[in-house]
Amino acid sequence: MPADLAAIIAPGFFSSSSVQLALVVGALVAIVTGTVGVFTVIRGQSFAGEALGDIGASGGSSAYLVGIAPLWGFVGISVAAAAVMELIGIQRARGRDLATGIVLGAGFGLAALFLYLGTISSSTTGATVTILFGSIFELDTSTLPLVAVLGAIALGMILVIYRPLLLVSVSPELGAARRLPVRLIGSLYLLAMALAVALSAVTIGAILSTALLVGPAATALQLTRRPGRAIVCAALVGIGVMWLGILLAYDSYTWPHHGWPVSFFVVTLVLIAYIASRVIPAPRKRRD
């Protein structure tokens, strides 16, 4: 490797199996969160996404307690929380924040309990940091097939309901006038969002998971005015911040207080990308 490149990419980056796994999982997750996230932003459901992530902390921590992969916990609890939100009435504009807030509070309470129990039983705070803030380098290879399957389900759902979802997200009234089942579409979307948030949680942690859901999508909305391109763009931005974050985190082993969290780099890069997309004026193309 040339010396100048070695200064950026620390030796051993590509040969490390945990880095390889992190890059693959990170890319898969970024594709899913980017695709799902464009609709989160369009539908104005960022708060619901945030809540699903935070609630996921209770699932991740309980999974840790019983000794199974945190992803199972994230997925189980996020999907359950999505169902409860649906029942409480996330479909009504006024019910939405209420439903989200109530479920969010309950989820955090459980997370506090489980993390407390976990800390007591293991006498370390490792689980707390892993669940809340993620640790993509410590993933087990057995997680990869699960990530791939759950990602494919979420992605497949969005692609199948793409056009009706877009129409009812733009205007529920236009969708209803075309006899679309607005409520069913909203429920299916919420389910896809729960899966995406759970996947995001295993990479950058439960607390930060919405950053990957909303950030690249919000950036993409500034860069393109077409819905399909916004999705591709969000996925690419997501992969970009994820890979760069992994690279910087790997590099940081040689920095002071070595081994900075990947999540820190990812969310910081998300913020930078978003600000850049707002500051840099988009080219005003007038073509199809």
Added chain:
Amino acid sequence: MNSPEAMVTTDPVPAREADAALRVEGVTVRLGGRTVLDDVSFQVGAGEFTGLIGPNGAGKTTLFRVILGLQPPATGSVRVRGGRRSGHDVGYVPQKFQLDPDMPLRGRDLIGLGLDGQRLGIPLPSRARRARVQEMVEAVDARAFADERVGRLSGGEQQRILIAHALISRPQLLLLDEPLANLDLRSAQEVVALLARIAVEQRVAVLISAHEMNPLLPVMDRIVYLAAGHAASGTAEEVVRSDVLSRLYGHHVDVLRVHGRVLVVAGTGHDEHAPLDDGGDTSAPVEIV
């Protein structure tokens, strides 16, 4: 679809009966114990431009929901020509339409969703689809802004995009819910002129609701006047009369015609003169345009 030439040879009244794009018969709707629509009957002939006129709260939006099949009536029936009620036979332009300026959706994307928005899967690139969208872009004079984000268009521009969205699937009937309510006078006149032209070009019957009838008077073939849940229909001369409207409202109203404009005024015989037609007409009986 009948060509206009074919219709000339038939007797106009039976032709309209047979060809009615919309037939509403004895529709009654009760919501929360209140009778919102009471035995409402009228029809809209193929290709006709009909105004659904009435004060706010008269039940216009409810009537649209019944026609769209979103609100089942307590009694009565609605028949839309084609009759399949698949949602394809009625184009609809809603009253409230607010989009985030950053919504990644161009005017032509929204028009395209009118063609296949109810289908599953992602839209595949198709020359025919693109050509049809372009056709509708031109039909509503939207070339200049069809590639802009819908959320950043003016109210009048959004109306044009929504009209194209509603018409691209070639419905027999186009419903517009208060399309002029939030437009300035000039935009309103442009939208009315566009609708009058497009009704002929696209051979679609138009039913447009409004609380103010004057902008529509030059183009309306017929009027359906809705007040207090009751409806009367016919030409403007037949319907907008003191005796007819007094019966609908359930109290005496006067109809004043001044310089080609119509004002509906509550005339109780006392000195109060509360306009029922439009609050905007209170200050000056004659609007100078």
